[in-house]
Each structure stands twice: as C-alpha cells, then as structure tokens.
Amino acid sequence: MDTTLTLMSKEKTDSDMLELTTQAVVCLLQAQPNLADQVPSLGHIPRLCRQMAMQNNQPSVYKTAILILHQLAASEICISSICQTECISPLKHAMQSRRDMIAIACETLNRLFSTNEDRLIKQALDAEMVPYLLNILEGRLDIIENPATAKAQIVKALKAMTRSLLLGEKVNAILEKSSVWAEYKDQRHDLFISNATNSGYLTAGTPVSAGYLTAGPSTTLSTGPPPVDKEDSLINRNDSI
DSSP states (O other): OHHHHHHHHSSSOOHHHHHHHHHHHHHHHHHOGGGGGGTGGGTHHHHHHHHHHOTTOOHHHHHHHHHHHHHHTTOHHHHHHHTTSOOHHHHHHHHHHOGGGHHHHHHHHHHHHTTTOHHHHHHHHHTTHHHHHHHHHHSOOTTSSOHHHHHHHHHHHHHHHHTOTTTHHHHHHHHTTOHHHHHHTTSOOGGGOOSOEETTEEOOOOOOSOSSSOOOOOOOOOOSOOOOOHHHHHHHHHHHO
C-alpha cells in the first residue's frame, strides 16, 4: 500500500502503474481481510484521506482512494482509526470528482455509518453529506452501470446515520424536509444489491420486485402432463393386443 500511496502523491501520476498497484491492494484485502487490521499502525489512513482531499488530483487518484477505503471500511479497527482523521469531507470531494464511483463510495459510507460511530456522523453533518446524498438520489445516474444499486446504497447509508443516538435526530430533521426521501425511505432496497464484488466494484442482480426498477413480464407454465401424440397412442395400443 505504501507504493500505491507514493504513486498517488506524485505530481504526475503513472496511471497504469497506479491501477495495477490498486488492483493488487484491493485483491489482497479481499482475499485476506484480516490484513486490513494492520493498516492503521502503518499510518496509511491519514495519507489516504489527504489524497482524497487534494484539489486538482488526477481522476485515477480519487478512484484508487475510494476503492481502498471501501476495503478498509470492512475492518472495525480501521474504522476506529478513520474516526480520528478527517475522512467524510474528502470522500465527498472524491465522489464529486468521480461520479462513476458513487455506488461503491456509498457502500463505503454505509459500512462506516453502520458502526454507530458518532464522530463519523458529525463529520457527515459538517460536510453537508446528507443534502448531497439526497441530491444524488433525486437525479439520474446514467453514468453508472447499475443506478438502482447506487440509490439503494444511498438509502442504506442515510438510514444508518439516523440510528445514531447522539445525532440521529439532526439527520432525521434534514431527511423529513425532503420530498425525495419520502419516496425512497419505505422501499425495500436489499432487492437491488448483490453480494458479488469484483475488485471493489458493485454488481447488481436482476430485480424481482418493483421499486425504482420494474420487473419484466412473467409467463405461466402449465403444470399438467404433456399431450400424448396420437400415433404413439395407437402404437402402444397395438403392442398391448
């Protein structure tokens, strides 16, 4: 990961090499999730967040940061470290710079907020993350392959924020003023999220219920026996004589 962070910090990043090292880090953390627990002691998390906060970074840098943070957010030890640095505002900046990464970024937010860490909720409120997510929820996500998956992750992240005992009421106060939230909050969103991931990317399965996706027409299959051919029936009768 040190090599990846060094590449991210260069003025002229080698995008091909950065993509290669990013894939290596993500695949390693997917294959051996326990390794993520060692990352905070190496001081990598503050460096990663600083790269997300940098203005005018190359697009590949923001993509790398989101993909790696997505993996680190699966570790409670990493989340404890993330709480101690400014993370949510930089992540918002990275999302604004790479709209094609919104789905995986929102899943990252859901992982972070589901830990009930009030420090992260406070960061989100300070960064005005709730209005930003509502704005994404209202708009079209044509740039994303599976927009329904992204919107489902947004709703899950917002609901996770409302469960904060300390700041949940503030989050709810913002949400209740939104007509968009009223449309989405009661829908079942687990139907639009697949557990399958590939190098940190989300993939959506085929929906089975109407929500912001519609299911295709269904056909009714006959449960009776297939029709008997007349010639076969005659042959069977002659054989029995």
